[in-house]
Amino acid sequence: MADEEQEQITVRKEKLERIRRLGVEPYPTTCQCTHSLKELREKFAELVKAEREVSVAGRVSTVRSHGKTCFLDLVGGEGRIQVYLRQDNLSDREWELHGLLDIGDIIGVSGTPMVTKTGEETILAKTLIFLTKALRPPPVVKETTDESGKKTLHDAFSDKEARYRQRYLDLMVNPDVRRLFRTRTRIIEEMRSFLDLRGYLEVETPVLQPIYGGASARPFTTYHHALDMNLYLRIADELYLKRLIIGGFNKVYELSKDFRNEGIDRLHYPEFTQLELYEAYSDYNGMMEIFEQLLVHIADTVFATKDFEFDGERFTIQPPFERLSIPEALSGKLGLDVMEASAKDLFSACKRHKLEVEGGWEWEEYFNELVEGLLEPNIKQPTFLVDFPQRLSPLAKPRADDPRLVERFEPFIMGVELGNAFTELNDPVLQRANFTAQESLRAKGDEEAQAMDEDFIVALEYGMPPTGGMGIGVDRLVMVLTDNPQIRETILFPQLRPK
């Protein structure tokens, strides 16, 4: 809200002037701390015993003032500590400064660690300095604990719009949100170390691409002045990573953002983080193993458990994950052979199961509806959906025993699609034919159909070894592992329309 200045801001500005009149700089350049708040708590007992003086800094989160004494809480990093100010322990000037303190200010305190008679670990302050005067009050969130130890938040800063628009406030006052984003970073770190340890090379490929490929989606378009041409923000990294496989890097991965110009909902976000990895002389079975091991690694290192909860239901990361053949599962459910069925058959099957479809669609569109409507929502435990129709998979290699299917899988947990992987198509002639088929879909108005990429075909003609490849939606994996049903909760600064 643009500011007719609020009373609380005016008052704080006046305090700022009074601080300066005391000869104190409210925004000093340096601060010497002996411990972070987190370290302080970890070593508290020994510091009390040693009667060591410590210096710490943090943001004032609450103040409990009692005349000639004052308790306040400092927070920051992943720590919190109570500070005990006594008039008789401080200089007159410092005591006067304490009266100019507000919630949200950042201060430094030196003093001795002690435990109060209520058992609270506390710094008895000997000096007090301002590090930053806050001119706006943060949201005030308080917490009570009942006899059973159950915590209740009062006036939680919970409005999603406010939390996303001012994520710094969300992080400042909601420790769970800070924890979530630390966990997100830990997951990504462990993805890297898992792959690095297995000899994968992390690479960077173009975000700006002249031809967008590797997935079916509408791109963001931009313009390069010097080259006088349109470029697209990548929708996938796939075709460039495969060029690296052709070049002789046998194991590569890229961990970065892809962009798809589509709607936002609980599972979709236009700029999302994807891990893509490719391994020469592997295949989709190899990718399944890597997926399983990667999840086990993350579960062990980040969460130290294999049991997780999502949206009130439990799942366990315990390989081997179930392999569920889509045609078999669908055929069983519908009582007909879906691979032999006509578009019309699938249409009536959709109708029978009350899926919202219209007549005149392509076979694969009905097929998709059935997979999404009947199969995916029922997957709770980690599961690989396998045996996708070739017509839906222009970059995957057909199965030798049934070329109507490709060697492809999608991992699911709790109904959430976490990725997509296949044995990569390395037959340049077939690849060209698939692109051509996609082009004709595009000509019919399918905006998401893939574009012919002649340069990629040329690369394939030089010979790509048999290769397994996989993409993993990192935001979604974070969602599932942290029990967050909304993808935007896992993204630091979600896009909103300007107010």
Added chain:
RNA sequence: GAGCCGCUAGCUCAGUCGGUAGAGCAUCUGCCUUUUAAGCAGAGGGUCUCGGGUUCGAUUCCCGGGCGGCUCACCA
């Protein structure tokens, strides 16, 4: 894009069957040297999301806009 819902104090919310509004926390004043939603006593603070309509009078009713939430659609 569609449907439903929301927008009131810094924060979380209540309320006005149409007569310009209230609570807790926060803020301000006073008291208080071990508190932890500290306490006690008092005070201030709002173009009730914006525009239009109906009306003597709209924050409240009606229409439209903005922003947001949820669900659905798109995103296989």
